[in-house]
Amino acid sequence: MKGLKVGLEIHQRLKTHKLFCNCPSMLMEREPDGWVMRMMGISRSELGSVDPAARFELLRQRKFLYGIYFDETCEVEVDESPPLEMNREAIEIAIRIAKMLNMDVVDEIHTMRKIVVDGSNTTGFQRTALIAIGGEDSVIRTNQGEVRIATLCLEEESAFIAETGSDFVRYKLDRLGIPLVEIATHPDIKSPEQAKEVALRIGRILRATGKVMRGIGTIRQDINVSIEGGARQEIKGVQEPDLIPVVISREVDRQLNLLRIRDEISERGIVEEDIGGFFELSDVLKKAEKGFVRKAIDSGESAFAIYARRMRGLIGREIQPGRRLGTELASYAKVFAGVKGIIHSDELPNYGISSDLVAEIRNRLGIGEEDAFILVISDRKTAEIALKSVADRLKYAIKGIPEETRRALEDGNTEFMRPMPGSARMYPETDVLPVLSYSFLEALEGWKPEFPEDIIGRLISYGISRDQAEEIFDEEKVELFERVSSLCKNLSKGFVASTLTSMMKYLRREGVKVELIPESKLAEVLLLVDQGALAKEAVESMIRDLAESPYADVKEIAKRYSMSQEELEKLIDDVVSSHRDELMKIGEKAFSMLMGEVMKKARGRVDGRIVSSKLRERIRKEVSQEAL
Ligand SMILES: [Zn+2]
Numbered sequence: 237m238k239g240l241k242v243g244l245e246i247h248q249r250l251k252t253h254k255l256f257c258n259c260p261s262m263l264m265e266r267e268p269d270g271w272v273m274r275m276m277g278i279s280r281s282e283l284g285s286v287d288p289a290a291r292f293e294l295l296r297q298r299k300f301l302y303g304i305y306f307d308e309t310c311e312v313e314v315d316e317s318p319p320l321e322m323n324r325e326a327i328e329i330a331i332r333i334a335k336m337l338n339m340d341v342v343d344e345i346h347t348m349r350k351i352v353v354d355g356s357n358t359t360g361f362q363r364t365a366l367i368a369i370g371g372e373d374s375v376i377r378t379n380q381g382e383v384r385i386a387t388l389c390l391e392e393e394s395a396f397i398a399e400t401g402s403d404f405v406r407y408k409l410d411r412l413g414i415p416l417v418e419i420a421t422h423p424d425i426k427s428p429e430q431a432k433e434v435a436l437r438i439g440r441i442l443r444a445t446g447k448v449m450r451g452i453g454t455i456r457q458d459i460n461v462s463i464e465g466g467a468r469q470e471i472k473g474v475q476e477p478d479l480i481p482v483v484i485s486r487e488v489d490r491q492l493n494l495l496r497i498r499d500e501i502s503e504r505g506i507v508e509e510d511i512g513g514f515f516e517l518s519d520v521l522k523k524a525e526k527g528f529v530r531k532a533i534d535s536g537e538s539a540f541a542i543y544a545r546r547m548r549g550l551i552g553r554e555i556q557p558g559r560r561l562g563t564e565l566a567s568y569a570k571v572f573a574g575v576k577g578i579i580h581s582d583e584l585p586n587y588g589i590s591s592d593l594v595a596e597i598r599n600r601l602g603i604g605e606e607d608a609f610i611l612v613i614s615d616r617k618t619a620e621i622a623l624k625s626v627a628d629r630l631k632y633a634i635k636g637i638p639e640e641t642r643r644a645l646e647d648g649n650t651e652f653m654r655p656m657p658g659s660a661r662m663y664p665e666t667d668v669l670p671v672l673s674y675s676f677l678e679a680l681e682g683w684k685p686e687f688p689e690d691i692i693g694r695l696i697s698y699g700i701s702r703d704q705a706e707e708i709f710d711e712e713k714v715e716l717f718e719r720v721s722s723l724c725k726n727l728s729k730g731f732v733a734s735t736l737t738s739m740m741k742y743l744r745r746e747g748v749k750v751e752l753i754p755e756s757k758l759a760e761v762l763l764l765v766d767q768g769a770l771a772k773e774a775v776e777s778m779i780r781d782l783a784e785s786p787y788a789d790v791k792e793i794a795k796r797y798s799m800s801q802e803e804l805e806k807l808i809d810d811v812v813s814s815h816r817d818e819l820m821k822i823g824e825k826a827f828s829m830l831m832g833e834v835m836k837k838a839r840g841r842v843d844g845r846i847v848s849s850k851l852r853e854r855i856r857k858e859v860s861q862e863a864l
Pocket of ligand 1: 308309
């Protein structure tokens with residue numbers, strides 16, 4: 237794709253306690269024990285200017301509610317106490333990662349404040365510290381060339397957003413302060429597929445340290461995308477590597493489509509003055525047929541509109557699958573004014589607004605058939621903010637594409653989150669002393685990092701396939717696999733590997749919560765099979781049961797699926813005696829029929845080989861007795 241430039245920022249949570257206090261890095265399932273309320277005021281940063289992202293938040297007067305946990309969060313998270321010194325274990329992990337990427341570690345680690353005004357940090361800023369910068373050899377090699385690593389920072393995770401209302405946001409503080417490394421590449425990536433490859437390769441290096449958290453949300457990518465003639469976009473929060481290429485291609489499409497719209501705007505000779513006005517239309521829309529518009533007006537809401545001359549057809553133009561220029565306008569209105577959405581003339585007649593009413597609206601706005609309009613239903617003050625932001629965005633379409641911070645959606649589309657932050661966003665954190673890196677570097681003298689390929693090679697040497705080895709590595713089961721392998725003398729390594737990888741994957745797809753099962757319990761199950769106390773066939777059922785009650789006693793559950801010697805002999809007895817006539821007629825040829833009968837009841841509870849040898853022995857005895 238010509239002129240495409242992509243850079244990645246990979247965020248990975250580290251396996252250690254929080255960055256500026258001693259609270260555990262643990263996410264809570266239960267409701268918070270209490271809530272703290274804050275409002276946010278904006279002051280100039282130490283560097284003197286007001287950041288555009290900060291100014292933008294000023295437009296919204298919101299209450300922030302923070303959920304606290306008495307045992308898992310402390311005064312640091314609620315910003316009632318200054319931060320403690322930076323978590324030394326987190327620094328060590330970050331330096332190890334930097335070394336693996338051949339980066340140059342800085343001499344002094346300084347903590348900086350990055351302004352964040354959406355309330356996701358109680359302090360109004362996020363603390364971040366540059367740990368290392370890329371050197372000549374700090375590159376990720378891909379099939380489409382090298383991608384340089386720019387920086388590695390140690391940062392604190394933001395608070396988890398639990399609920400958004402029109403004038404409040406609820407955050408949970410369990411996540412705030414979990415240490416993460418942020419690895420940023422230069423914008424060397426030239427294709428969507430290459431971006432995915434880079435993310436996967438960096439992800440593997442991170443996992444090879446054994447010091448990073450795993451599971452959903454523990455690693456996420458921000459993607460910086462720009463195309464020739466377009467504008468740089470920062471896309472936040474892509475969690476699935478498979479989604480990276482989709483997000484990038486769709487962003488390219490969005491920009492190309494917006495550029496086409498710009499060209500058409502220019503052909504039509506539209507200028508900024510063509511967009512504007514502010515009209516109340518409540519009396520017109522009171523005549524709408526049944527629907528949400530009518531319902532809102534009847535319940536006391538008002539309707540307001542602006543016009544966009546000669547823009548008919550452009551606002552309804554699709555720019556991403558299922559998203560139009562109108563969707564972009566709606567995002568601005570939602571973000572700046574907190575309205576649910578907008579209605580534009582390209583989607584009318586609809587929502588109970590008939591073509592006669594559309595004509596009446598046009599008449600009222602003093603516009604013609606070739607013109608467009610945008611409607612908002614709310615109170616007057618909200619509508620003013622909403623329609624001003626819509627007008628501003630629409631005027632930008634005359635020039636081109638605004639630089640934005642966008643949020644990745646699950647289907648690969650993106651939506652407007654906030655304007656791109658300015659560069660004056662960072663200033664020094666005065667509550668945290670700088671840390672010298674030399675003692676960490678000295679301690680790591682002579683340390684030989686194990687790279688992903690080293691670990692995968694070692695796994696293959698156990699006698700499993702490369703695919704299995706890679707899967708064990710990617711699923712972060714290396715330690716478990718090696719522990720089980722060393723304990724199990726009889727089980728094939730292939731069986732251990734496929735139980736830990738393909739079976740888990742299959743069950744997860746079926747909705748079984750296998751991630752809840754402690755690793756020690758999985759090891760115990762495999763050990764029972766190794767000792768012959770459990771049939772291989774029973775493993776799947778055992779895992780299903782353990783996912784339901786992860787802390788149950790494995791041996792107790794195994795009783796459901798294993799048959800004692802006595803039970804098996806009794807079962808064979810029963811089957812043989814109820815089929816004595818056939819057995820007498822055809823002798824040992826009755827084996828498979830009898831085996832089938834026994835296995836009906838024994839399948840999954842005892843190894844088929846044991847059943848077969850016991851049954852053969854028994855048949856032989858029957859037949860020879862008869863012969864006497
Ligand atoms: Zn704390």
